[in-house]
Amino acid sequence: MRWLFVKDLQILKRSPLLVGLLIVYPIVIALMIGFALSSPPGKPKVALLNEVPTGHGQLSFGNQKINVAKYASQLYQSIDAINVNSRAEAISKVQSGQAAAALIIPADIVSQINSLVTQGAGNPTVDLILNTKDPLERQFADQAISSRVAQVEQAVSKQVLRVAVTDLQETLNGGTLKFLGQTVPLLGLKNSRAIVQGTIASLPKNSPLLPALRQVVNFATLAIDGLGFATPVLSSIGSPLTVNTINLAGKTTPTDSYAASIAVIVSLMFVGVLLAAALLALERSEHTYSRLVRGLISPSGLLSEKIALSASAAAAVTLVMSALVSLFVHLEWARFPLWVVTLALGGLAFAALGVAIGGVAREVSVAALLAFLISLPVAFVALVPGDAVSGTLRSVLDAVAFVFPFKAALQAVSNAFSGAAPGIGWPLVHLAVLTLVFGALARLAMRRFA
């Protein structure tokens, strides 16, 4: 088998265009997918529990009022809301995958916000429960809800600011205050200072009142200057709302490392599948298969050689790629041994798929074309968000994704890169089983070679 390995490497060495394409093409595709992932798709399905009683969704600051219901309706434009009646139902929707996330707005949210902005006490909190199975869905739901929460926060802040600034201006410049149905005049700091300064000017220079009055003027000047800065300071009013994010299944893959995982797995797939398919088809198109299997090497040995070589090449290319990606995206180097294991097992599974494809093709070009035609949909099927399709179609897509290595490899590599859920054990077992299954299919297909 060693000499076949050497022979295949010699052939690859003399096909620089093929090798270049095998390395560059998947990396370009992977980068494009990475960019595409930064653009969220349509509305995420979100289970929505609004516990605020009808008619109690209005905030009042001074004479300003904010209707929270107006912002709730804007939230509906950003998400595909599934109204639920209880917290348990909301969690159940997320757990079953019917919703990517659940948003729970407690009954006391309005009074909590009022209390916070008028008394400085209170903790208005909404609960955001996320489905951690799919980092992309998680990101999209998170983004959609967070942007709407930010709108509410901005609206509240703006109204608080408007009330506070009006009060400040009146404190500085004077004005009127309505109290118990009566209009009470407010003198204001500037007017007060002017009155005191006028009084100082009219007093004799040796008047014993002068030092005390000058202190009042100094204080008024400091207060006027200080409150003059208060307006921009108030503009920086922060976030009155707290979003309490709850992950149902533990740690989630960060979106950037998930995108990196996809890029790496796409490359692993292309190199593994294409190389294995082409190398096996080559033995057929060069008519060397019959010569080899008449006692020089068994058909299974030949298959193993093709799988091992293709998997090694795919794992090596993607390992280097992962190291480069880690310069820009946080990947956990402490888990490097797991990177190697997952890329090796993923490479084996993809290479086994490749020889199964190469086993049915007579020509290298046909094998390469078939490999492309099969690989691309396999990748896209595995990446379709669960919420994007209906129940039956989703089951079909899940079944298709299950019988090809892409999804299992993606789960394993995501975990290897970040330690995120789901675990790494089952995906690795899945990949090992798929390697055996596709290897057996390839062996079956090779019976037509002779």
Next chain:
Amino acid sequence: MSIDINTGERTATVAARALTKRYGARIALDRISFALYPGEVVAIIGPNGAGKTTLLSILAGALEPTEGEVARAGDKRFGWVPQEPALYSKLSVAENLRLFARLERLADPEQAVARMLGQTGLEDRAGEEVGRLSGGNQQRVNIALGLLSEPPALLLDEPSASLDPRQRERLWEFISALAGHGTTVVFSTHNVAEAERYATRVLVLGDGELLFAGTPAELERAVSEPDAAAGAVRDQLVGDLETAFVRFLHERGH
């Protein structure tokens, strides 16, 4: 019960008994038996689909028979020269020879490579990529690969099909020399005249059946025997073995 390759005074290089090969319902070979001896040049002739390549593939060990058995003298594999050159076109002549010498586990692969380059006259092409060679030279490398391990028998599937007359002549000189050194040579061909000229024995296959086994002269006699269907035309065919052979097959329903 296994076959005895020792028949009388001679030991056969290979003996086949009741060889049968089926592909689903189709019968490619139907209970074929024969023995081949050292130094013989045996032609397997017959129309397309007669089972020639299947028979050679089974003798080469590249295909398993459905029924029947093959016995070979000694432990050595037979040399195998498939119809299409079975070579890596991206490797050089020497690299192809070296690869198969190593896969054959020859004691001295480099010595075997040098020997075959010399024997086939390809020394000056040793470093050239096989894909850039002419069809004739590719066939020489193909044959060289079959002879790397100095096999007791060389099996060639339509070896002259892609060669020009001069290359064909050189091929048959080479094969005659091999047989002169005791190698059993078995080749398939459509060219009846080639079989008549170079073979010492002929096996005629038709639809998987062995219709005839004997010398070319015996075949000529067999096809020239009186037959009611032939009539006056027969006189025109005498001396033209190919035409007579076609009639021979026709009379037997093939």
